[in-house]
Structure formats: C-alpha cells, structure tokens
Amino acid sequence: MSTAGHGARQQQEAARRSVEEAERQLAAARAREHAWSAGAAGEEQVANALAGLEQQGWVVLHDVAWPGRPRANLDHVLIGPGGVLVVDTKNWSGTVTAHPDRGLRSNGYRKTKEVQAVQTARQALLHLIPAVSPDIVAGLICLAAQDQEPVRLDGDVLVVGRAQLLQHVLDRPTVLGAQAIMETAMTLRAALTRQPSAHVPAQAGPGRAPRSVAKPRAGSTRSRKRPTRSPRSDIIQLAAIGVFVGAAVLFPEQLMDAYMSLVNAVVAPVAEDIGQNLQDNMVPTTTPAP
Known part of the structure; x- marks a missing residue:
C-alpha cells in the first residue's frame, strides 16, 4: 500500500534533479562566457601593444x-x-x-x-x-x-x-x-581572410557533369543566415527554465490556477469569436413552396 504523498514526493525529487541540472548547465555557460570574454580582452590588449x-x-x-x-x-x-x-x-x-x-x-x-x-x-x-x-x-x-x-x-x-x-x-x-x-x-x-560559407558542388567523376549550385531565390527563407546564439542567451534561457521548474515544485496549485486563467482569458474568447463568425457566414437553406 502506498503512503500519502508518495507520488508527489517522486515528482518533487524529479523536479529537484531538473533544477540541479539546470543550475549545472548555467554554471558551465557562465564559465564559458568568462573564458571567451577574458580571451577577447587579452587579444585586444596585445593588439594595442x-x-x-x-x-x-x-x-x-x-x-x-x-x-x-x-x-x-x-x-x-x-x-x-x-x-x-x-x-x-x-x-x-x-x-x-x-x-x-x-x-x-x-x-x-x-x-x-x-x-x-x-x-x-x-x-x-x-x-x-x-x-x-x-x-x-x-x-x-x-x-x-x-x-x-x-x-x-x-x-x-x-x-x-x-x-x-x-x-x-x-x-x-x-x-x-x-x-x-x-x-x-x-x-x-x-x-x-575568412571566406563566407557557401555550398560546394560535388566533384565530377569520369563521364559525369558537375552539378550546378542552386542560388537561393530572392526573399527565400533558406537564404537567411541563422543568428548565432551567444553564451548570454543560453544563460538567460537556463535561468528561465530553473525559475519555471522551481515554481512548479513550490507552487503547483498557483501555477495551474494561473495557467487556467490564461486559457480562459485568451483561448475562450478566441473560440467564441470563431464560432460566431462561422454562424454568421452560414447560408440558410430555403425549401420551395408546394
């Protein structure tokens, strides 16, 4: 027979491990940021010298x-x-x-x-x-x-x-x-000199013509370069995860109440508007007179 609160204690222990892992990753990200910052500062000082x-x-x-x-x-x-x-x-x-x-x-x-x-x-x-x-x-x-x-x-x-x-x-x-x-x-x-990265066409073998390189179309999202993630953005995300997990452990009921309030405040009105629009756009059917 299980004891009272056993399931909640298991969830608490899992959440505690998640918080510890998030804190470990946060500390590692901060150490990397410090190392890169110190390296950049040293290179700037030598360049000035x-x-x-x-x-x-x-x-x-x-x-x-x-x-x-x-x-x-x-x-x-x-x-x-x-x-x-x-x-x-x-x-x-x-x-x-x-x-x-x-x-x-x-x-x-x-x-x-x-x-x-x-x-x-x-x-x-x-x-x-x-x-x-x-x-x-x-x-x-x-x-x-x-x-x-x-x-x-x-x-x-x-x-x-x-x-x-x-x-x-x-x-x-x-x-x-x-x-x-x-x-x-x-x-x-x-x-x-650093060259911009580009697609390198495959080498042509015997009797094989080299494949052409397709150029990205104007406005295509494939031609956009994905922004580089900085160590600081990783720190902010890890900190946010740690806060959320901690809140879930310490204030589960309050967190659920806040979630349901958000659903009632945002989702319900949108669903009501969609239903009203569908009803307004329905074409009534007419039955021919006998």
Missing part, C-alpha cells in the same frame, strides 16, 4: 583564419623586417612560468597542448609561403597578463610577456626586405 609596428615597416593581421581548420583562428600574424611571426595570446590568471627545460606552466599545470598548437600554426603558415625560408617563420605565445622576458621553449616556440612583446619584435634581426615583406603579406592576407 602592437599598434606601433606598422610605422616600423611591419604588416599586422589580427584574428585571421587558421588554414585547414574552419573553426579555429590565429590571433595575430606579423610580417616585417624580422620575419613572419604567428602570435597566440593567452590571458591566464595566477602564476605562469616559462622555462626552456620545464616548459610553460599555468598555476602548476603544464601547457603542452598550447605549445603544440603554436607549432602547428607555424607549420600551416610555412605551407602558404614555401618561397620563404623556414628559419624566418617563428611561433610566439604572448602572456597578456604577465611580464615575461623572451624564453625559447623546446620546439622553437617563444614565450614573451605583453609588455615585452613590441621590443622583442623590433629587436629581431632583419631577414626580409621591403619587396619580400609586401609579397609575403599579400599572399598571407589573401590566404588567411
């Missing part, structure tokens, strides 16, 4: 496409007398150390993947400019929130603080002339 380079014969590219990786980007690419530099900005908090033997660490955790990513980015640039000697293409990690004199890690990745970055770039020995800088910059600018 590099502002004087163009007057010294350098070409500076910010937030460009990563070749072969549609969802990734390169924070900064510099082309100038000192060579070609790909700079990855890290806006880490806490204690950050860089040592030739012990590597790069943040709060005691070794950042091996981050160093390898810079090495991969450097190789991607080398494939784009094969005429340039590999010796003059370098990968840098810039610490936006720490002072750090240049330290070369294993794998030829350099770590430098934001305050020391500009001077390090200007102190590099001259390896490219003005003509080479212009040609290299033009090649990289064209290759690293």
Whole structure:
C-alpha cells in the first residue's frame, strides 16, 4: 500500500534533479562566457601593444583564419623586417612560468597542448609561403597578463610577456626586405581572410557533369543566415527554465490556477469569436413552396 504523498514526493525529487541540472548547465555557460570574454580582452590588449609596428615597416593581421581548420583562428600574424611571426595570446590568471627545460606552466599545470598548437600554426603558415625560408617563420605565445622576458621553449616556440612583446619584435634581426615583406603579406592576407560559407558542388567523376549550385531565390527563407546564439542567451534561457521548474515544485496549485486563467482569458474568447463568425457566414437553406 502506498503512503500519502508518495507520488508527489517522486515528482518533487524529479523536479529537484531538473533544477540541479539546470543550475549545472548555467554554471558551465557562465564559465564559458568568462573564458571567451577574458580571451577577447587579452587579444585586444596585445593588439594595442602592437599598434606601433606598422610605422616600423611591419604588416599586422589580427584574428585571421587558421588554414585547414574552419573553426579555429590565429590571433595575430606579423610580417616585417624580422620575419613572419604567428602570435597566440593567452590571458591566464595566477602564476605562469616559462622555462626552456620545464616548459610553460599555468598555476602548476603544464601547457603542452598550447605549445603544440603554436607549432602547428607555424607549420600551416610555412605551407602558404614555401618561397620563404623556414628559419624566418617563428611561433610566439604572448602572456597578456604577465611580464615575461623572451624564453625559447623546446620546439622553437617563444614565450614573451605583453609588455615585452613590441621590443622583442623590433629587436629581431632583419631577414626580409621591403619587396619580400609586401609579397609575403599579400599572399598571407589573401590566404588567411575568412571566406563566407557557401555550398560546394560535388566533384565530377569520369563521364559525369558537375552539378550546378542552386542560388537561393530572392526573399527565400533558406537564404537567411541563422543568428548565432551567444553564451548570454543560453544563460538567460537556463535561468528561465530553473525559475519555471522551481515554481512548479513550490507552487503547483498557483501555477495551474494561473495557467487556467490564461486559457480562459485568451483561448475562450478566441473560440467564441470563431464560432460566431462561422454562424454568421452560414447560408440558410430555403425549401420551395408546394
């Protein structure tokens, strides 16, 4: 025999788990928003630190496409007398150390993947400019929130603080002339510019004509780009779900009364109007006189 309130307690427990899950997702969304916000702020600070380079014969590219990786980007690419530099900005908090033997660490955790990513980015640039000697293409990690004199890690990745970055770039020995800088910059600018996404036609096989790409008609909803969801909108939606679930647990009767009031206030008048319109539009049938 079931005890009184057993079913309600089960529903309460299920609702409690839903609230906990919503709160967990809300906390995760807030953490992602904070990380992206900190990363954007660090890139802006480094860009400001590099502002004087163009007057010294350098070409500076910010937030460009990563070749072969549609969802990734390169924070900064510099082309100038000192060579070609790909700079990855890290806006880490806490204690950050860089040592030739012990590597790069943040709060005691070794950042091996981050160093390898810079090495991969450097190789991607080398494939784009094969005429340039590999010796003059370098990968840098810039610490936006720490002072750090240049330290070369294993794998030829350099770590430098934001305050020391500009001077390090200007102190590099001259390896490219003005003509080479212009040609290299033009090649990289064209290759690293993000292209709008488009439908790619299927490759034609032997004896097969390539399929044409259908262009969206004017006014067609298929040609509209779906707006990007921001972390803030996810937070608002999760918070709304948590409030609704909490209200359902704490005030079930009040919530049902509010729902029925909404139905009576909105649905019933609409149904009455529809019925009246149908009755008004009915054509009366006439019976011929005998």
